[in-house]
Amino acid sequence: MRETEQRAAKAFTEQFGETPELVASAPGRINLIGEHTDYNGGFVLPCAIDRRIAVAMGAGEGGLYSADFDETREPGGKDDSWADYPRGVVWAMGEEGHEIGSFQAAFAGDVPLGSGLSSSAAIEAATALALDSLFGLGIDRKDLAVLCQRAENDFLGVASGIMDQYASLLCEAGAALLVDCRSLEARSVPLDLPAAGLSLVICDTRVERGLADTGYNDRRSTCESAAGTLGIEHLRDATEDDLKRLSGEQLRRARHVVSENARVLEAVEALNNGDFDHFGKLMYTSHASLRDDYEVSTPELDTFVETARRHGARGARLTGAGFGGCAIALVPESQADRVERACKRDFAEADFGKPAFYEFVPAAGAELARSSGA
Numbered sequence: 001m002r003e004t005e006q007r008a009a010k011a012f013t014e015q016f017g018e019t020p021e022l023v024a025s026a027p028g029r030i031n032l033i034g035e036h037t038d039y040n041g042g043f044v045l046p047c048a049i050d051r052r053i054a055v056a057m058g059a060g061e062g063g064l065y066s067a068d069f070d071e072t073r074e075p076g077g078k079d080d081s082w083a084d085y086p087r088g089v090v091w092a093m094g095e096e097g098h099e100i101g102s103f104q105a106a107f108a109g110d111v112p113l114g115s116g117l118s119s120s121a122a123i124e125a126a127t128a129l130a131l132d133s134l135f136g137l138g139i140d141r142k143d144l145a146v147l148c149q150r151a152e153n154d155f156l157g158v159a160s161g162i163m164d165q166y167a168s169l170l171c172e173a174g175a176a177l178l179v180d181c182r183s184l185e186a187r188s189v190p191l192d193l194p195a196a197g198l199s200l201v202i203c204d205t206r207v208e209r210g211l212a213d214t215g216y217n218d219r220r221s222t223c224e225s226a227a228g229t230l231g232i233e234h235l236r237d238a239t240e241d242d243l244k245r246l247s248g249e250q251l252r253r254a255r256h257v258v259s260e261n262a263r264v265l266e267a268v269e270a271l272n273n274g275d276f277d278h279f280g281k282l283m284y285t286s287h288a289s290l291r292d293d294y295e296v297s298t299p300e301l302d303t304f305v306e307t308a309r310r311h312g313a314r315g316a317r318l319t320g321a322g323f324g325g326c327a328i329a330l331v332p333e334s335q336a337d338r339v340e341r342a343c344k345r346d347f348a349e350a351d352f353g354k355p356a357f358y359e360f361v362p363a364a365g366a367e368l369a370r371s372s373g374a
């Protein structure tokens with residue numbers, strides 16, 4: 001078992017005085033390209049990272065325990081704490097007619113919180129997989145992801161798309177995941193960076209994503225009204241020609257979505273051909289589009305991208321919703337340290353907060369580490 005899984009299992013035993021019936025874990029994610037396209041019915045290309053949230057579970061009445069916060073919460077209700085994520089999953093399963101009996105659970109994780117690496121999808125996905133197994137529900141992974149999104153949208157009240165939950169439940173080790181967010185079809189795209197002598201640097205700007213919710217919801221509703229102006233259901237179906245019929249904010253947002261969807265498909269082709277130069281260029285263009293047309297970047301994210309470019313990165317961009325959080329850069333392995341050092345220096349000079357860096361490994365999606373009876 002992984003370290004987080006062991007911690008969850010140990011916490012369960014200590015809290016509840018018995019061994020868990022099962023242990024599951026699910027990863028956070030970065031998105032390689034395809035930002036703000038999921039809720040427009042478009043394409044995304046996320047990749048699971050080697051940071052996970054684990055849950056140890058069994059039947060019982062002991063409640064929900066977090067090893068990281070060292071606190072127990074009631075399984076029911078809603079209190080704006082971490083426990084709302086597992087509660088939301090239970091609620092969504094109930095809404096779909098699944099019978100969830102009483103259970104107790106202990107959580108432990110190492111996905112950075114509030115950094116845009118989808119710790120919320122990780123805790124939802126781990127809970128969903130564990131409940132599915134504990135109560136023998138037989139729900140497939142795509143449906144589990146949709147349930148988790150429902151928890152996020154309707155229980156937690158966050159209007160996110162499907163990308164994060166899909167990534168957490170469906171990614172495979174060594175690969176990114178191409179998702180068509182309209183048909184909900186997904187397939188793995190191999191990502192062998194070491195073979196190309198490349199690594200991916202994840203920079204956490206540590207900028208609080210404070211305005212994220214309002215900014216995110218505003219972007220979403222502008223996209224919906226742009227689609228309305230064009231008489232289509234989703235901007236996924238808009239063409240470059242259609243853009244001529246839009247103006248102002250609707251035009252800028254739609255232009256990002258239309259060009260970003262095209263970039264995702266080009267990026268997948270570039271990966272399939274091992275053409276990392278082209279892949280990197282698409283990352284830079286994606287960032288510029290998010291900065292200028294979608295207006296979700298920050299000075300910190302822009303500084304990281306420009307610093308990475310000056311120090312030999314093939315490509316760099318913000319990842320996730322923006323408004324702070326993380327950026328990624330594709331760099332020759334030998335340059336990775338240099339890019340990190342230069343970024344720390346440039347952040348200090350600009351009086352920004354201290355950035356953090358995380359190692360990137362294209363990791364496996366949610367897994368049952370120990371199942372009941374094992």
Ligand code: GLA
Nearest residue numbers: 035036160161162163320321
């Ligand atoms: C957040 C949301 C996702 C997606 C991204 C932007 O991570 O949770 O659904 O919309 O922002 O691409």
